[in-house]
Amino acid sequence: MVNLEDIRTAAASVPDPEIPVLTIEDLGVLRDVAWDDAGGVVVVITPTYSGCPAMAEISNDIKSTLGHIGVHDVRVETVLAPAWSTDWISDEGRTKLSTYGIAPPAPTRRDGPVPLTLVSVRCPQCNSSDTKLITAFGSTACKALRKCRSCEEVFDHVKPY
Amino acid sequence: MTVEDPRTTAVTGLGHYVLGLGDDALVLSERCAELITRSPTIEEDLAISNIALDLLGQARGLLAHAGELEGAGRSEDDLAYLRLDTQFRNCALAEVPNGDFAFVMLRIYLLSEYFILRYAALADSADSQLSAISAKALKEVSYHKLHARDWVIRLGRGTAESAKRAQAALADAEPYFDELFDDTWIHPDLITAGIAVSEAALRDQWQAALDKTLSEADLELPGASRPFSGARHGRHTEHLGNLLALTQSLHRAHPGASW
Numbered sequence: 001m002v003n004l005e006d007i008r009t010a011a012a013s014v015p016d017p018e019i020p021v022l023t024i025e026d027l028g029v030l031r032d033v034a035w036d037d038a039g040g041v042v043v044v045i046t047p048t049y050s051g052c053p054a055m056a057e058i059s060n061d062i063k064s065t066l067g068h069i070g071v072h073d074v075r076v077e078t079v080l081a082p083a084w085s086t087d088w089i090s091d092e093g094r095t096k097l098s099t100y101g102i103a104p105p106a107p108t109r110r111d112g113p114v115p116l117t118l119v120s121v122r123c124p125q126c127n128s129s130d131t132k133l134i135t136a137f138g139s140t141a142c143k144a145l146r147k148c149r150s151c152e153e154v155f156d157h158v159k160p161y
Numbered sequence: 162m163t164v165e166d167p168r169t170t171a172v173t174g175l176g177h178y179v180l181g182l183g184d185d186a187l188v189l190s191e192r193c194a195e196l197i198t199r200s201p202t203i204e205e206d207l208a209i210s211n212i213a214l215d216l217l218g219q220a221r222g223l224l225a226h227a228g229e230l231e232g233a234g235r236s237e238d239d240l241a242y243l244r245l246d247t248q249f250r251n252c253a254l255a256e257v258p259n260g261d262f263a264f265v266m267l268r269i270y271l272l273s274e275y276f277i278l279r280y281a282a283l284a285d286s287a288d289s290q291l292s293a294i295s296a297k298a299l300k301e302v303s304y305h306k307l308h309a310r311d312w313v314i315r316l317g318r319g320t321a322e323s324a325k326r327a328q329a330a331l332a333d334a335e336p337y338f339d340e341l342f343d344d345t346w347i348h349p350d351l352i353t354a355g356i357a358v359s360e361a362a363l364r365d366q367w368q369a370a371l372d373k374t375l376s377e378a379d380l381e382l383p384g385a386s387r388p389f390s391g392a393r394h395g396r397h398t399e400h401l402g403n404l405l406a407l408t409q410s411l412h413r414a415h416p417g418a419s420w
């Protein structure tokens with residue numbers, strides 16, 4: 001029989017459909033993996049945004065990944081509380097983002113979102129902090145689009161949330 | 162004579178209340194979604210479609226919860242697609258047509274300020290699911306507000322034409338303000354029990370936030386409009402029926418369709 005640690009490792013390896021360089025564990029979307037009373041597996045995930053269109057896909061990916069290691073009785077539960085925050089993106093996840101060309105989020109403030117124009121963000125290409133906001137709403141719900149004034153590169157920024 | 166169990170009444174009332182919250186998000190989401198591929202710039206297209214998507218996610222959570230509270234087996238889709246306009250509980254400000262860009266941004270701004278106050282209070286709701294949905298939604302509507310508020314100020318202090326449009330948008334929106342702070346559609350036990358929030362109690366804070374924004378935008382509330390009321394009780398403007406005819410037609414023609 002497959003042990004829970006192996007199941008957890010497999011579930012944790014599922015990539016995020018929108019930022020495939022990150023796994024759902026790097027992103028902080030994977031909350032828990034446990035046995036249920038009937039001997040099945042419960043995987044608990046949390047959405048990044050309320051309207052995150054990737055949740056159904058993530059759920060299917062978890063089931064098929066666990067199916068590959070012979071675990072078929074899988075239930076994926078979505079919980080909302082506590083609400084996901086970019087602070088949950090792991091250090092490893094932040095490094096992967098930078099390497100991939102996406103600026104990782106700064107730590108959030110507890111009293112609400114910071115206006116993006118006031119955030120100092122480093123260019124993931126040349127590390128210059130002379131960057132400007134192009135648009136607060138980028139290609140996916142969690143990203144804004146910025147441009148580096150030093151190297152002219154346009155890049156995604158995971159907005160602190 | 163029948164004696165109502167106050168607990169049952171409050172639970173029924175809670176489903177009704179959560180439905181109203183969900184309808185606000187759903188109907189505003191539909192209005193924002195109408196602008197996808199029609200916004201003035203691609204950046205704005207992305208912004209408005211992101212806002213629509215967040216609101217839709219909030220609506221899904223709220224409608225699903227309302228369906229569970231009702232206990233009649235209705236899903237979020239049943240509630241969104243199979244109710245008549247008279248059964249919707251959203252405020253009229255969410256349903257009136259988009260108009261020009263000034264009205265689009267002003268409406269998102271006004272309702273975001275309102276949602277922020279409501280969700281901040283509901284994050285502490287005694288109903289744990291409502292509290293969880295609200296805490297999450299609060300982050301999203303706060304972000305929407307930053308964006309829409311910037312635009313209201315930019316338009317108000319922009320060209321003579323943009324200021325004129327922003328001022329006209331304000332006059333168009335004002336009749337719908339009073340209704341936002343009307344508690345008559347909320348079961349009073351829910352407020353006493355710390356499950357729901359009194360909307361009337363939010364008005365001063367909302368007004369103060371609005372006054373500050375308008376003063377930065379060099380805009381003035383006309384203050385002379387005749388208030389509209391009744392949408393929370395199912396007496397909507399004629400615009401909601403048109404909106405629902407569009408959004409519900411596919412589901413009604415092909416029940417259970419998916420792709």
Ligand SMILES: [Zn+2]
Pocket residue numbers: 123124125126127128148149150151152153
């Ligand atoms: Zn650079």
